[in-house]
Amino acid sequence: MTAPIRFPRFFVTSPAPCPYLPGRSERKVFTELKGPHADQLNEALGRIGFRRSQTVAYRPSCLDCKACVSVRVVAEQFQPSNTQRRILNRNRDLIATECRPWATDEQFDLLQTYLAARHPDGGMAAMDEMDYADMVEHTPVSSCLVEYREPSASGEPGRLVGACLTDRQGDGLSMIYSFYDPEHEKRAGLGNYIILDHIRRAAAEGLSYVYLGYWVEGSARMQYKVRFRPLEKLTRDGWMRFSEAEQRDLIVHATQPGQKLESGSGKDGQPARFEPG
Numbered sequence: 001m002t003a004p005i006r007f008p009r010f011f012v013t014s015p016a017p018c019p020y021l022p023g024r025s026e027r028k029v030f031t032e033l034k035g036p037h038a039d040q041l042n043e044a045l046g047r048i049g050f051r052r053s054q055t056v057a058y059r060p061s062c063l064d065c066k067a068c069v070s071v072r073v074v075a076e077q078f079q080p081s082n083t084q085r086r087i088l089n090r091n092r093d094l095i096a097t098e099c100r101p102w103a104t105d106e107q108f109d110l111l112q113t114y115l116a117a118r119h120p121d122g123g124m125a126a127m128d129e130m131d132y133a134d135m136v137e138h139t140p141v142s143s144c145l146v147e148y149r150e151p152s153a154s155g156e157p158g159r160l161v162g163a164c165l166t167d168r169q170g171d172g173l174s175m176i177y178s179f180y181d182p183e184h185e186k187r188a189g190l191g192n193y194i195i196l197d198h199i200r201r202a203a204a205e206g207l208s209y210v211y212l213g214y215w216v217e218g219s220a221r222m223q224y225k226v227r228f229r230p231l232e233k234l235t236r237d238g239w240m241r242f243s244e245a246e247q248r249d250l251i252v253h254a255t256q257p258g259q260k261l262e263s264g265s266g267k268d269g270q271p272a273r274f275e276p277g
Contacts, residue, residue, distance in 0.1 A: 008032070008041060011276040012061055019123070020219040024065055030058035030274045038140035043169045049234045051213055052167060052176060054138040056274050060214070068214040070234040073195075074241070075172065075202035075210050077230055084227070087189040088196055093151055095158065096197055098144045103133040106160050107145070114179040135165070135177065142168045148180070148194065161187060164194050172209030173202050195228065223254035 008031040018024040033042050033055050042052055049070040050057040060068040080088065108129055115125050127135075136145060148162035162180035166173055175198055180190040187193075198210050215233070216222040225231070229247055232239045242250075 011274070013274060013276065018062075018065075020216045020222065021065070021067060024067075025062070026065075027061050027063065028058045028274070029061040030056050033057050033140045035140075039142055042141045042167065043171075046167075046169055046174055046211060047171070052139075052141065052174070053274075054134060055140055058274060067216050067218060069216070070211075070213070071215045071225055072172065072209040072211045072232050072239070073199055073228045074230045074232060075199050075207060078199050078203065079229065080196065081227065081229075083189075084192065084196055087193050091148075091187055091190065091193045094161070094193070095149045095151060097147050097149070099147055101136050101139050101143045101145050101165065103129070103136040105129070107136075107147075107163055108132045110160055110163065110181065111179045114182055117182040139167075143176070144168065146194075146197075148190075148197075162190050162194050164198070166198065169207075169211075172207045172211060173198050174211040175213070192224065192227070199228070217250075220254075223250070226250040226254060 010029055010031045013028045013030065015025040015027050018026040020026075031041075031045075033052065042050075042057055045057045045059075046052075048059075050059045059070075062068075111127070111132060115122065115127075119125060144166055146164045146166055147160060149160050150158040152158035161184060162178070164178035165176040167176055168174075175195065178191065178194045180194065181187070182190070184190060195210070195212070202208070202210050209232075212225050212228070214222070215225045226242075226247055229244075230241055231247060232241045
């Protein structure tokens with residue numbers, strides 16, 4: 001006789017400064033992922049806007065703000081823009097390998113390079129090797145770490161230039177955290193390439209979506225996500241597709257002078273401390 005599935009217990013964190021919008025505070029609702037049904041729970045929660053951080057699933061639960069919006073790319077209908085085609089062509093020689101979620105010194109060194117260049121004042125800047133290992137290896141669900149390497153003449157594994165911790169769900173791939181060499185002279189757009197590769201992987205496997213986490217209107221470092229079309233957002237009425245006009249206007253606004261459309265991945269999947277408030 002199998003044990004009954006218990007409904008998860010949810011908790012709410014104390015308010016803390018918002019990492020995306022200055023002057024605002026954030027609050028999260030979260031639950032623990034554990035036991036034989038962790039995969040099913042993670043997938044069910046992912047479809048209603050939760051993200052995973054190690055053994056915790058969370059989503060924003062702010063009292064006076066709804067700026068964080070879950071978004072996902074419709075993989076089988078994705079059509080790359082001219083810029084995205086150039087990024088794919090520029091990096092077509094990279095060798096992508098799905099690895100088990102196991103941390104290595106090489107990955108950690110690349111992460112440090114990435115954080116120093118892109119997020120020197122972020123919450124992850126002080127991570128050590130053990131923190132990184134916890135982020136990658138403490139997963140109760142079906143996960144992998146996709147490595148992106150340059151080819152080598154010797155046949156040995158080439159230089160590691162990018163990596164992404166990814167969860168596999170029944171309807172798609174959820175990109176938990178990606179990082180890459182941000183100053184590679186010949187590979188501009190590596191962050192976007194990693195997303196493009198995940199879209200291609202999902203479509204090849206017959207998976208419908210690639211989950212990109214949260215899009216935050218007004219946060220410059222989150223605006224790169226609107227470049228991937230077609231894009232869906234989670235609303236009170238369920239998942240709805242951005243209209244062509246809406247997404248086009250968002251891209252135009254994000255690329256205006258004074259705005260920075262960052263070619264990297266958002267950090268809504270970063271490790272965090274989850275304590276009930």
